Amino acid sequence: MANIWLPPVEYVATLPRATAYACLYFTDTGGRPFQLRASYRSELWQWPGGNMDPGETPWETALRECHEETGLVFTGQPRLLGTHFVTDRGEEWPANHIGFIFDGGELTDEQIAAVVLDPDEHSEYSVRSLAEWEREMGPREFARLAEIDRARRTGSTVYVEAGAVEE
Template identity: 80%
Template sequence: MTNTWLPPVEYVETLPRATAYACLFFTDTAGRPFQIRASDRTRRWQWPGGNMDPGETPWETAVRECREETGMVFTGEQRLLGAHFLGDRGEEWPANHIGFIFDGGELTDEQIAAVVLDPGEHSEYSLRTLEEWQREMEPGDFARLAEIHEARRTGSTVYAEDRPGTG
């Protein structure tokens, strides 16, 4: 290790690359998590959210992406349920990816009925019990869902970590 001081622009070049995403976690009034299915090749279930744009905060990203992906205009309180770290996956995603999962609260039947998905990004939405989601999702994705659901229930915050080959 060297004690040579570097100007910030040069120092930043020595650090690992990372991108960030943010999303909102919703349930219905019965406590069933709300998720949307990606229409890309992965067809994964996920929460309304996406990658941060330059100059955006994670909170701004979560609210913007929710509106773009579902038509819902979220005006609730800002409450972080969890942070998620995904390690650099080489060519698949050549940077660390850091996520912020915020509490979107409970959706009413009327709000759910008013959801309008962007078909270019998502093909369907669903509300299911945890047991039903477990049968539908990859184990790592379901574990994160269950942790976030528990954080909401208990008022706590969780940290989830996926490294290449583990999540």
């Protein structure tokens, strides 16, 4: 293909589509991951977070969604634990999906007890060991959880990629 200059609007129209989400990864003081059960799919466990609104940064999204979904107001600094990439899933989700998972730190028992869920989004929350989560979650979802947990424990950042058959 010849190198033909296109105006930005036309060029962008040729690029793959993508949506983005951001969330906070919390554990309790014992290091056990905290997750929310999705109301719309009872087998799906997820972290406080959601899709970015126009004009938002990933960090702003993570903070807003965490507050909307749990009532928690996170005041820490942004520390990226990982990026999650899901390929286009066809008609189910006709775009790539890119996630930014930030470190939310540790929640005390009092903070966990104060969580208020939006019943339209989540039916319950739970804190479990990785071994317990592995029995509860699908393999792809658990692999993402395990990678993010490892990033938190080691101080590293991870990149997790998932194919078209996801969540």
